[in-house]
Amino acid sequence: MAAVRAIVRVTGRVQGVWFRQSTKQTADRYAVAGWVRNNPDFSVSAIFEGDEPAVKTVVEWCRQGPQMAQVDDVDVEWQSATGEFDQFSVLR
Numbered sequence: 001m002a003a004v005r006a007i008v009r010v011t012g013r014v015q016g017v018w019f020r021q022s023t024k025q026t027a028d029r030y031a032v033a034g035w036v037r038n039n040p041d042f043s044v045s046a047i048f049e050g051d052e053p054a055v056k057t058v059v060e061w062c063r064q065g066p067q068m069a070q071v072d073d074v075d076v077e078w079q080s081a082t083g084e085f086d087q088f089s090v091l092r
Contacts, residue, residue, distance in 0.1 A: 001002035001051040003081035012072035022066035030054040049068045
Protein backbone atom coordinates (compact mmCIF):
# COMPACT_ATOMS: atom_id res chain seq x y z
CA MET A 1 0.00 0.00 0.00
CA ALA A 2 1.41 3.40 -0.98
CA ALA A 3 2.03 5.96 1.75
CA VAL A 4 0.78 9.48 1.09
CA ARG A 5 0.82 12.89 2.74
CA ALA A 6 -2.13 15.26 2.90
CA ILE A 7 -1.57 18.88 3.92
CA VAL A 8 -4.95 20.15 5.10
CA ARG A 9 -6.43 23.52 6.07
CA VAL A 10 -9.92 23.55 7.56
CA THR A 11 -11.98 26.75 7.83
CA GLY A 12 -15.23 27.49 9.62
CA ARG A 13 -16.05 27.21 13.31
CA VAL A 14 -13.22 24.79 14.02
CA GLN A 15 -11.51 26.24 17.09
CA GLY A 16 -12.88 25.84 20.60
CA VAL A 17 -14.98 22.83 19.56
CA TRP A 18 -12.51 19.98 20.30
CA PHE A 19 -11.48 19.79 16.63
CA ARG A 20 -7.79 19.13 17.31
CA GLN A 21 -8.34 16.43 19.92
CA SER A 22 -11.05 14.76 17.82
CA THR A 23 -8.70 14.84 14.83
CA LYS A 24 -6.02 13.09 16.90
CA GLN A 25 -8.49 10.41 17.99
CA THR A 26 -9.53 9.84 14.39
CA ALA A 27 -5.93 9.76 13.11
CA ASP A 28 -4.94 7.33 15.87
CA ARG A 29 -7.91 5.08 15.02
CA TYR A 30 -6.67 4.78 11.42
CA ALA A 31 -2.94 4.63 12.28
CA VAL A 32 -2.24 7.95 10.56
CA ALA A 33 0.78 10.00 11.69
CA GLY A 34 1.36 13.76 11.56
CA TRP A 35 0.04 16.74 13.48
CA VAL A 36 -2.83 19.21 13.86
CA ARG A 37 -2.74 22.82 15.11
CA ASN A 38 -4.85 25.97 15.42
CA ASN A 39 -3.89 28.94 13.23
CA PRO A 40 -4.07 32.64 14.15
CA ASP A 41 -6.80 33.16 11.50
CA PHE A 42 -9.06 30.68 13.41
CA SER A 43 -8.56 27.91 10.85
CA VAL A 44 -6.97 24.54 11.65
CA SER A 45 -4.01 23.02 9.78
CA ALA A 46 -2.93 19.40 9.74
CA ILE A 47 -0.52 17.05 8.06
CA PHE A 48 -1.58 13.43 7.71
CA GLU A 49 0.73 10.63 6.59
CA GLY A 50 0.01 6.95 6.17
CA ASP A 51 -1.57 4.41 3.87
CA GLU A 52 -3.63 6.17 1.23
CA PRO A 53 -7.06 4.75 2.21
CA ALA A 54 -6.49 5.64 5.88
CA VAL A 55 -5.34 9.19 5.09
CA LYS A 56 -8.30 9.70 2.74
CA THR A 57 -10.65 8.55 5.51
CA VAL A 58 -9.20 11.05 8.00
CA VAL A 59 -9.35 13.87 5.42
CA GLU A 60 -13.00 13.03 4.75
CA TRP A 61 -13.67 13.08 8.50
CA CYS A 62 -12.27 16.65 8.56
CA ARG A 63 -15.04 17.73 6.18
CA GLN A 64 -17.50 17.30 9.06
CA GLY A 65 -15.33 17.34 12.19
CA PRO A 66 -16.66 16.88 15.71
CA GLN A 67 -20.26 17.54 16.64
CA MET A 68 -19.87 21.22 17.63
CA ALA A 69 -17.81 22.17 14.56
CA GLN A 70 -19.14 23.88 11.46
CA VAL A 71 -16.73 23.20 8.62
CA ASP A 72 -16.98 25.67 5.73
CA ASP A 73 -14.10 24.42 3.57
CA VAL A 74 -11.26 21.90 3.52
CA ASP A 75 -8.25 22.57 1.29
CA VAL A 76 -6.08 19.52 0.64
CA GLU A 77 -2.68 19.28 -1.02
CA TRP A 78 -1.55 15.72 -1.78
CA GLN A 79 2.13 14.78 -1.73
CA SER A 80 4.32 11.72 -1.32
CA ALA A 81 4.84 10.71 2.30
CA THR A 82 8.16 11.69 3.87
CA GLY A 83 8.02 9.24 6.76
CA GLU A 84 9.13 11.93 9.21
CA PHE A 85 6.34 11.20 11.73
CA ASP A 86 5.98 8.14 13.94
CA GLN A 87 2.79 9.25 15.71
CA PHE A 88 0.06 11.90 15.57
CA SER A 89 0.47 15.04 17.70
CA VAL A 90 -1.66 18.00 18.72
CA LEU A 91 0.42 21.17 18.42
CA ARG A 92 -0.29 24.43 20.17
